[in-house]
Amino acid sequence: MTYPRYPKHRDSGVEWLGDVPEGWGVKKVGFCCDFYTGWTPPTGDESSYDGDLPWANISDIGPKFLTETAKRISMSAVRKHKIRIAPNGSLLFSIKLSVGQVSIAAVPMYTNEAIAIFQSSANILSRWAYYTVPICIPKNASENIYGAKMLNQYLIKSAKIVLPPIEEQHAIAAFLDAETARIDALIAEYETLIELLKEKRQALISQAVTKGLNPDVPMKDSGVEWLGEVPEGWKPIPLHSMSSDSNSLFIDGDWIESKDLSDTGIRYITTGNVGEGFYKEQGAGFISEETFVDLRCTKVKPGDILISHLNIPIGRSCIIPEFFGYMVTSVDNVIFRPDRDFSRQFITYMLSSKAHLANMENLARGTTMQRISRSTLGSAKFCMPPPEEQHAIVAFLDAETARMDTLVQEAENGINLLRERRMTLISDAVTGKIDVRDWKETM
Structure with missing residues (x-):
């Protein structure tokens, strides 16, 4: 919607403000x-x-x-x-x-x-x-x-x-009260939609990685309290047992202190980079090649899974993206490089499920900060489907979560546009770029 301009203006004498309507003061x-x-x-x-x-x-x-x-x-x-x-x-x-x-x-x-x-x-x-x-x-x-x-x-x-005349202040306030309330209501609707989409996404992941894709498949008791029943053919296995090959890993990251960091070198990532099933790019710490050798650091490679020991939610994970070379991570992350028989994407979806995260919260210990040890995390049992079923579930979840993520992004874009619109409307009204003296609220 467009609004009229004031018929006459004058130079405010303030660079950022520009012209203001005649009759308005600048004090x-x-x-x-x-x-x-x-x-x-x-x-x-x-x-x-x-x-x-x-x-x-x-x-x-x-x-x-x-x-x-x-x-x-x-x-x-x-x-x-x-x-x-x-x-x-x-x-x-x-x-x-x-x-x-x-x-x-x-x-x-x-x-x-x-x-x-x-x-x-x-x-x-x-x-x-x-x-x-x-x-x-x-x-x-x-x-x-x-x-x-x-x-x-x-x-x-x-x-x-x-400083407009007091009667115009009343008019501007009434206009902005009504118009910003409308925008805020739309933002609230978008925010509700985003929460519903995220809940649906989480429920879809949890259902797929614990019950499979076939609702008619015979079920059995998993023997794992937090999992309940699982499809026949799924086998219970501790997390650490998924990394038994010579090229596999299930170890903590390295003890790297602030004094060890540098401005360039090998990328250093922390728990802050581990999202719930996705890598978060934030910060940019490094250690030198010399420090890497002196501390005998472990290389974190593209495709490795990182699992966080701490911070809510405990036990969340992500896969290191392919666009990185090797890097190092803090002792607060587990570096998990599973055997070939286990899909890393499936494992990451599994570690993002609501049931797993709730189980990790129950197992966490600590007073000032909750934490789960690598041994406790590694001993946690999961039920894994055969490799071909893992890949089928991953393909399904990739497609469905991508569709939901697109809807979430569209809603977030809508919120950003509305917030920009809100700010522009306020700025234009209070600085006299638009004339709202004759504005009347419509239902």
Whole structure:
């Protein structure tokens, strides 16, 4: 949908802003509205949190209307430190870490010092500021400060903000409330579709690798508690027994510390590269050829399976892609190079099944971080179909999961387009690129 432009414009005098409608002001924040920040108790002072007054941290900011906070603050702390309250309807603007995140206080509350509080006034409507402040203020911050995810009160006061008349602020806020709600509803529908597709994908994999493709095949007790019944002809086997040939492997990766890393050399990958059935490209660590020899590292080759000892979900796996040469991996991954009789793709699907991952979670141990040992992982029994049936199941799952993955990607693309549309609509409305004064909501 296209929207009309304002009939007359003037130069704003601000490079990033360009022209603005006649009658709109462009002022420094410090000259057009009052704002202040909250207060944070000293580290270790838990006594300040023994009250029942809402106290917002930057991790609370995000919902459009903030009603609940993770912590509460005491009235004694409020009185002692003369903390100013954020009245109902105030705009809460994060100035550290998650710079630019905003919420509107739906109830009176207090905040920490990393949140700037803007109250509605004769010049500023908080519902309008909700859309405008995240657009205008970060634009004025110097590159190095914003890049470090921090603003301060001086930068906010000196930031220039576009300021339409108050009645137009009402019109812009009403327009954006309605239009962004429509976009958010569409995004939510896409997100629901993605979750359903992922659930269906997981169910399809679990069914195929534990029950096979033929619903009429005779079944038998697998003898493995977490598997239940499996088709006749499928044989139970521990995972480590699938690597008995001289060229096979079932060993941990190498103990490589941060001091061993370099900028170039042999690629080093960690548990962060292991997805649920797929390799994730992230980060780029290396070790030198000399370090590889000194540490007697094991070569990880294309086609090898990596299984993660830790991080949720424990026991997930991936196949190393063919576009890599050899590499090394951390001790937190098992390097699994199965015998020729076992399809690596089937094994990876099997290790991605819901039943397997649930079993790994039950077997994991640890207090601060759950982990499963290589011996426990290797002793876990699976039921393997004959080789030809493994290949048939892989062919089926490759085709079906690829179809679902395409649908997921299309939905994710749709979400990205909607988010871009949302941001463009907000930016155009609050900077006067479109005229919404005569806009009327339609059903």
